[in-house]
Amino acid sequence: MQQSLQQAVELALHDDWDGAHEIAQASNEVTAHWIHAVLHKIEGDEWNSRYWYRRTPHEYEEYADPKAELRAIAATLQGGE
Known part of the structure; x- marks a missing residue:
């Protein structure tokens, strides 16, 4: 599951909202x-x-920049947070 979630983050970072959302x-x-x-x-x-x-x-307000938030999620998925 972690691998597919990492893929979702990558898709979102590359503006593939639909793929990431799925x-x-x-x-x-x-x-x-x-x-x-x-x-x-x-x-x-x-x-x-x-x-x-x-x-x-x-929280919704935790990150002002969604791309920075996606990078934080990626770091979490990779064990970096």
């Missing part, structure tokens, strides 16, 4: 919910984004 939506892991939250933040769907953040230990 992977994140298929998982019930907390990190997938975090990715899902960021994707909806990027999309501008704040209500839905906040819904997914509530399923994680993270």
Whole structure:
């Protein structure tokens, strides 16, 4: 599962919202919910984004830049955080 979540982050970083969303939506892991939250933040769907953040230990306001947040998720997935 970690590998597919890393792929979702890479897709999102390369602006493939749909591909990343499909992977994140298929998982019930907390990190997938975090990715899902960021994707909806990027999309501008704040209500839905906040819904997914509530399923994680993270906050909507924690990162101003979604790309920086995606890089933080990637580091977490790689054991760097």
